[in-house]
Amino acid sequence: KPALVYGTGGKFDKSFNEAAFGGAEQFKKETGVEYRDFEPTSDTQGEQAIRNFASRGFNPVVAVSFAWTSAMEKVAAEFPDTKFVIVDSVVDLPNVRSVVYKEEEGSYLVGLLAGMASQTGKVGFVGGMDIPLIRKFGCGYVQGVKAAKADATVFQNMVGTTGAAWNDPVRAGELTKNQIDQGADVVYAAAGASGLGVLQTAADNGKLGIGVDSNQNHLHPGKVLTSMVKRVDLAVYNAFKDTQDDKFTAGVEALGVKEDGVTYAVDENNKALITPEMSEAVEKAKADIIAGTVKVHDYMSDNSCPK
Amino acid sequence: MTTASVPLPNWISYGLIPLINLLLAFFFSGLVVWWIGESPWEALKFLIQGSLGRGDAIGFTLFYATSFIFTGLSVAVAFHAGLFNIGSEGQAYVGGLGAALAALALDHYVPWYVTMPFAVAGAAIFGAAWAFIPAWLQAKRGSHIVITTIMFNFIGAALMVYLLVNVLIVPGKMAPETRTFLEGGQLPKLDWLMALFGLKLGPAPFNVSFLIALVMCYLVWLLIWRTKLGYEMRTLGISPSAAIYAGVPYVRTVIIAMLISGALAGMMALNAVNGAAARLQVEFVAGAGFVGIAVSLMGRSHPVGIILAAILFGILYQGGADLSFEMPTITRDMIVVIQGLVILFAGALEHMLRPAIVRVYQQIARA
Amino acid sequence: MEFFDILVSILGSALRLSIPLLFTALAGLFSERAGVFDIGLEGKMLAAAFASACAAYVTGSAWLGLLAGIGVSIVFSLVHGFASITNRGNQIVSGVALNFVAMGLTVVLGQAWFGQGGRTPQVPGDGRFSPIILPGADAVRDVPIIGPLYANVISGHNILAYMAFLAVPIAWWVLFRTRFGLRLRAVGENPGAVDTAGISVTWMRYRAVIVAGFLCGFSGTYLAIAQSAAFINNMSAGKGYIALAALIFAKWKPVPVMFACLLFGFLDAVANFMQGKSVPGIGEVPVQIFQALPYILTIVLLAGFIGVAHAPKAGGVPYVKER
Amino acid sequence: MSLDPSAVPAIELVGIDKSFGPVHANKNINLNIAKGTIHGIIGENGAGKSTLMSILYGFYQADQGEIRISGKPILIRDSQAAIAAGIGMVHQHFMLVENFTVLENVMLGVEGGQFLGRSADKARAELERLEKEYGLEVDPDGIIEELPVGAQQRVEILKALYRGADILILDEPTGVLTPAEADHLFNVLRVLREQGKTIILITHKLREIMAITDSVSVMRRGEMVATRKTAETTVEELAELMVGRHVLLHVEKGEARPGPVLLSVRNLTVKDARGVTMVDNVSFDVRAGEIVGIAGVAGNGQSELLEAIAGIRKPFSGEIIMDGQPVAGLDAARRRDLGLAHIPEDRHHMGLVLKFEEYENSILGYHRDPKYGRGAFLDLNAIRKDAEDKIAKYDIRPPNARLRTANFSGGNQQKIVVAREIERDPKLLIVGQPTRGVDVGAIEFIHRRIIETRDAGKAVLLVSVELDEIRSLSDRILVMFAGRIVGEKTGETEEQTLGLMMAGIAA
Numbered sequence A: 001k002p003a004l005v006y007g008t009g010g011k012f013d014k015s016f017n018e019a020a021f022g023g024a025e026q027f028k029k030e031t032g033v034e035y036r037d038f039e040p041t042s043d044t045q046g047e048q049a050i051r052n053f054a055s056r057g058f059n060p061v062v063a064v065s066f067a068w069t070s071a072m073e074k075v076a077a078e079f080p081d082t083k084f085v086i087v088d089s090v091v092d093l094p095n096v097r098s099v100v101y102k103e104e105e106g107s108y109l110v111g112l113l114a115g116m117a118s119q120t121g122k123v124g125f126v127g128g129m130d131i132p133l134i135r136k137f138g139c140g141y142v143q144g145v146k147a148a149k150a151d152a153t154v155f156q157n158m159v160g161t162t163g164a165a166w167n168d169p170v171r172a173g174e175l176t177k178n179q180i181d182q183g184a185d186v187v188y189a190a191a192g193a194s195g196l197g198v199l200q201t202a203a204d205n206g207k208l209g210i211g212v213d214s215n216q217n218h219l220h221p222g223k224v225l226t227s228m229v230k231r232v233d234l235a236v237y238n239a240f241k242d243t244q245d246d247k248f249t250a251g252v253e254a255l256g257v258k259e260d261g262v263t264y265a266v267d268e269n270n271k272a273l274i275t276p277e278m279s280e281a282v283e284k285a286k287a288d289i290i291a292g293t294v295k296v297h298d299y300m301s302d303n304s305c306p307k
Numbered sequence B: 001m002t003t004a005s006v007p008l009p010n011w012i013s014y015g016l017i018p019l020i021n022l023l024l025a026f027f028f029s030g031l032v033v034w035w036i037g038e039s040p041w042e043a044l045k046f047l048i049q050g051s052l053g054r055g056d057a058i059g060f061t062l063f064y065a066t067s068f069i070f071t072g073l074s075v076a077v078a079f080h081a082g083l084f085n086i087g088s089e090g091q092a093y094v095g096g097l098g099a100a101l102a103a104l105a106l107d108h109y110v111p112w113y114v115t116m117p118f119a120v121a122g123a124a125i126f127g128a129a130w131a132f133i134p135a136w137l138q139a140k141r142g143s144h145i146v147i148t149t150i151m152f153n154f155i156g157a158a159l160m161v162y163l164l165v166n167v168l169i170v171p172g173k174m175a176p177e178t179r180t181f182l183e184g185g186q187l188p189k190l191d192w193l194m195a196l197f198g199l200k201l202g203p204a205p206f207n208v209s210f211l212i213a214l215v216m217c218y219l220v221w222l223l224i225w226r227t228k229l230g231y232e233m234r235t236l237g238i239s240p241s242a243a244i245y246a247g248v249p250y251v252r253t254v255i256i257a258m259l260i261s262g263a264l265a266g267m268m269a270l271n272a273v274n275g276a277a278a279r280l281q282v283e284f285v286a287g288a289g290f291v292g293i294a295v296s297l298m299g300r301s302h303p304v305g306i307i308l309a310a311i312l313f314g315i316l317y318q319g320g321a322d323l324s325f326e327m328p329t330i331t332r333d334m335i336v337v338i339q340g341l342v343i344l345f346a347g348a349l350e351h352m353l354r355p356a357i358v359r360v361y362q363q364i365a366r367a
Numbered sequence C: 001m002e003f004f005d006i007l008v009s010i011l012g013s014a015l016r017l018s019i020p021l022l023f024t025a026l027a028g029l030f031s032e033r034a035g036v037f038d039i040g041l042e043g044k045m046l047a048a049a050f051a052s053a054c055a056a057y058v059t060g061s062a063w064l065g066l067l068a069g070i071g072v073s074i075v076f077s078l079v080h081g082f083a084s085i086t087n088r089g090n091q092i093v094s095g096v097a098l099n100f101v102a103m104g105l106t107v108v109l110g111q112a113w114f115g116q117g118g119r120t121p122q123v124p125g126d127g128r129f130s131p132i133i134l135p136g137a138d139a140v141r142d143v144p145i146i147g148p149l150y151a152n153v154i155s156g157h158n159i160l161a162y163m164a165f166l167a168v169p170i171a172w173w174v175l176f177r178t179r180f181g182l183r184l185r186a187v188g189e190n191p192g193a194v195d196t197a198g199i200s201v202t203w204m205r206y207r208a209v210i211v212a213g214f215l216c217g218f219s220g221t222y223l224a225i226a227q228s229a230a231f232i233n234n235m236s237a238g239k240g241y242i243a244l245a246a247l248i249f250a251k252w253k254p255v256p257v258m259f260a261c262l263l264f265g266f267l268d269a270v271a272n273f274m275q276g277k278s279v280p281g282i283g284e285v286p287v288q289i290f291q292a293l294p295y296i297l298t299i300v301l302l303a304g305f306i307g308v309a310h311a312p313k314a315g316g317v318p319y320v321k322e323r
Numbered sequence D: 001m002s003l004d005p006s007a008v009p010a011i012e013l014v015g016i017d018k019s020f021g022p023v024h025a026n027k028n029i030n031l032n033i034a035k036g037t038i039h040g041i042i043g044e045n046g047a048g049k050s051t052l053m054s055i056l057y058g059f060y061q062a063d064q065g066e067i068r069i070s071g072k073p074i075l076i077r078d079s080q081a082a083i084a085a086g087i088g089m090v091h092q093h094f095m096l097v098e099n100f101t102v103l104e105n106v107m108l109g110v111e112g113g114q115f116l117g118r119s120a121d122k123a124r125a126e127l128e129r130l131e132k133e134y135g136l137e138v139d140p141d142g143i144i145e146e147l148p149v150g151a152q153q154r155v156e157i158l159k160a161l162y163r164g165a166d167i168l169i170l171d172e173p174t175g176v177l178t179p180a181e182a183d184h185l186f187n188v189l190r191v192l193r194e195q196g197k198t199i200i201l202i203t204h205k206l207r208e209i210m211a212i213t214d215s216v217s218v219m220r221r222g223e224m225v226a227t228r229k230t231a232e233t234t235v236e237e238l239a240e241l242m243v244g245r246h247v248l249l250h251v252e253k254g255e256a257r258p259g260p261v262l263l264s265v266r267n268l269t270v271k272d273a274r275g276v277t278m279v280d281n282v283s284f285d286v287r288a289g290e291i292v293g294i295a296g297v298a299g300n301g302q303s304e305l306l307e308a309i310a311g312i313r314k315p316f317s318g319e320i321i322m323d324g325q326p327v328a329g330l331d332a333a334r335r336r337d338l339g340l341a342h343i344p345e346d347r348h349h350m351g352l353v354l355k356f357e358e359y360e361n362s363i364l365g366y367h368r369d370p371k372y373g374r375g376a377f378l379d380l381n382a383i384r385k386d387a388e389d390k391i392a393k394y395d396i397r398p399p400n401a402r403l404r405t406a407n408f409s410g411g412n413q414q415k416i417v418v419a420r421e422i423e424r425d426p427k428l429l430i431v432g433q434p435t436r437g438v439d440v441g442a443i444e445f446i447h448r449r450i451i452e453t454r455d456a457g458k459a460v461l462l463v464s465v466e467l468d469e470i471r472s473l474s475d476r477i478l479v480m481f482a483g484r485i486v487g488e489k490t491g492e493t494e495e496q497t498l499g500l501m502m503a504g505i506a507a
Ligand SMILES: Nc1ncnc2c1ncn2[C@@H]1O[C@H](COP(=O)(O)OP(=O)(O)OP(=O)(O)O)[C@@H](O)[C@H]1O
Pocket: C321, C322, C323, D020, D023, D024, D025, D043, D044, D045, D046, D047, D048, D049, D050, D051, D052, D092
């Protein structure tokens, strides 16, 4: 019986967790196998939830969000025969699969679009909690923007430095407003639930937002340029599936553009916003990345971003 | 006639009335559960099973209880001196720094029992330090300690986050937390104690700081009811004017009471940091400081009462986790509701039932 | 972007951030002027935010949201009244208790109803109070100085924001120019005098806390469906306490209360703006400093460097005739 | 002025009964007061006078009994009802909003309209009219806390008149007044009587009863023990009725053998919180083996003087020398170490912690004494033993050291304090209102202890508003008026002479 532990954002956060939920649902639809899930509302609950599932014989136990890293380290060691999957972080244990994404690549693509869509040549980035992972988003985004407009400016802000930062749309909105006041006309939100505040503010001020994790274009049709889709659903789906057909492999799995782990979203909500030359350019960039002719720098490789 | 000044026997004032208040709090909590469409009885069942059903469950329960004993004592000591210390949360948080620094400094070189006294001292000193400024402001400037301690909770949080994110974090790690302490920096679990009762502790982080907590209960009892300082604190707490008459030094007493209160709050970190997580994490206090208020009110600021109340809340916290796991519609925040209701009924509404009970009592007394 | 634009931007942000403080502080003003201390402002704000978000989401009407927010907030006030007025309980303890109830209940219900980790779903357009562009805002936008000030600072807020500032003179007038205000202030100074004047102390105080609830309803609603578009766990984030501090800082006077709230709002805005930027001379200042600034300032102010603030004499003391 | 018995009385109280928890403050009280008369009520502290009046004014609710106003039974549920029935009251402790203006205080509750603006002007006019008519000058815009007590009392009276009271209750109005103010007050009362208003006057001062009332009732321990036409009674009779037996308050005591000076006060000035001078450049000595009494109308600075000597209140200037050592800088505890004992005026708020058990109060202020425990700890056994000894020696009832202090009666509470302070056998004993709210038996007991203390060669400083107490105990009497010591007399001095001095008239 597979089990899924969400991040603190909650199951229907229209973003990260909802994507994970989607993957699990798809698995259920295809295989008809039931699964259990749990939504911790505070950091302290994660460890107990993971342990509870493990001790009740659930397998695999999938935990999305880096917040459960240390919890996973502990519990996975306690239950060596159970298969664990952690998303967005690396836990180096024989029974743990760590799924990480090349967010820099996806961010590069949306950055490229942002750069082209911006009239002012100024764009913004609002991150959630100030951690390397989010800086990685920002770094890829900046590279994309510069690729489109070498002289463009990118304002970068972080909502906060604790878990609360994922849950503070008000502050996120204020930061967005600041960036808009400074001239930004496209703002990329990589801030979980706080991102909703970013998109809201952008829409309220007639500017464009960029969604993250799952396709958020529909939140404000015509006001969301695109979304950097992170296929968390894939990670969950694969985890469940592989364990079922016991093809489970431990170790690090890095999903990038090539593996279709990250991409940008186009649907009827934002078709009008993406001009032919934009889609042409972004598709080319995509091809180049896959071909390896374009190399997007990964912030976490050296904790720094090329200026 | 008014019943306010009719004396009641202790078993009613300190036993029956708090019990009834507690039951009221639970009754209303039950209503909430019922309101969101779950069965209160089912919920209660899960709550009890999840907190007392298995060895590790009991372990977790006592683990939480340990934290609450510390914070409960913290609130109680201040309360006896007439001070309402809402700052235990922040004092515990900052105390964690002291405990962690001791562990980080020593764990490479010495076994845990050598580190422990330093960790205790560190936690106590940092906690007390965080209580000092509010205490001083209350004593010297008369700035309301309730507001100042609340403010210090926020300031403490900002300070700790800054340190964890920019100073103590392990480079390259995502989560803002210190490195994991080695054995030498940790407080060992109490498996043997559980074993005595034929229980398996399992993964539960029930650890030595529980014993430290019990020692503190005894010391606090001594302080309040057996020492001259305690006598002065109680005098000040009950009747400030009598304290002046008796020559109780206001400034000194207030500050000392708050320092002790802060130190006790700080020691809560021993349980969470050195005992359980073996590292200093952001927001590790997780509300234990506030639970202390409820615990102290329920326990009538007496160590024995506090131990009982702390265990009760331990049951709530551990059982609540299991409950929310079994009944996903009930999140663990249900505990916060119960906690609030307990404070409301055992604290703010403590006199609500007294007149009625006095009448009943007088009926029986006459008959 | 040169200094003036920055200023305009910060001022606008400061204004937005000070609104919830203003409503809440005014709420505290009425309650405490009547001798009922209210640490529970925080909780009332939170409960109101949740109620308004739910109502607005379900009905799609911002005004019904406001109504719900006010209603729930008043219910909390009444509980506080029941504990501290009728049962003469400790007012601070009661306030603390209600804060916990609000903090927990909102998440429990939110999770049970919407399954979004305690948040409510996004409230669609009409469910929100959206910015109002004051007449001529766009016209004067390009006029130097006043143009941007009018267009970006004065104009472009939602109706609640303007209500907040309207509430200040009204509060003043009610407190100092009406019978209700006279009695309210009297009951906070010497309930005995009010009682012997043949006025019910209890009823007076209840009315005061109800007004407080009413105003907290606005601040909560503003948080949830004006400033943002949904309820978020613990979204009041200590604003209730800051408002309380502003109230003390302003020595329980309406107009100073407004300035105190604007000051705290300004600090918050600066904190947001400064983050990531480096202060000349000092270099990059950690955000935490700015985040802690309002609290630190509060301490400094409370330390009496503003001169002793005289709380209403009967504040915090239940009215007990017979021992 | 009509004292015609056939006329319907203005006020009839029938079987009024009231308890505060254990305190039976009013026991089945019956009282008739004729219209257009001034009726006095006297009684010890704690006798139940204020309670009875507060019931008539609807401030408290009687547990039983009926109130009739000019014949009609009425239910006085709250002060509103009382005011409606034409009753006005000036409370023992003023009921004024201190940071309001006089006008605001007068208007409170009868604002005449939702909005203050215009109605305030009307009120001002009316107020000024009343001030003229009765000669009760106060500045309508003065802030209460800045007014002298006398003026504040005028405001209270104006409040009542403004509400159109026909029945005016004054609870110990002269306690806080200078004689001049008191005389003025009485003139006002006479004017009111001429106008047919009915007045009830509570006081401890028999002189005043004789001077102004038409009839008088006496209360003792919650009961109404007698009512007399003033013309047909005497001070002696009233005094006897008050305390329940023939009073010879003169305790027999031997000659004083004054020794060396143990307390000397030099140019002491004390100001209260508002900066008003309460003790004004006072100097005097107290010698070993003598009792020095300080007489004076309440509120003339005796309390402040006492507290300054005890180290509870900071002097503004001047010296206090105890046994040759200046102590102005020391706190209460240090002064105790030097051999000071202090029986405070207010046992409920200073002398005792009512929530403590008896034995805990038996060490209040001396808890740091090594005899009650070494080092940081208290030796409970020693303390309880010690407490039980005192209980036996002072016949404190019930004899139970573990009983909550609040559950002792006032007299016994007072004995607890007296025992604690006197058993220290101090060098210097300062005593404030030792027998306030204490029954006669206890009074004599306490008086004897105080004299024994003197005879044991201690210095005793006694402050009391009860002249008889002062006269019967003191070897020397200092009379205090308006913060000054206006003269010194011996214990044998005539009551009248002292009275005049206390009034600030003769020296
Ligand atoms: N509000 C109250 N609650 C409890 N007990 C009270 C209250 N007011 C008075 N008492 C008690 O009732 C008794 C009578 O009090 P009361 O004030 O009527 O006496 P009094 O005759 O006015 O004394 P005094 O001459 O000092 O004014 C006293 O024992 C007093 O302690």
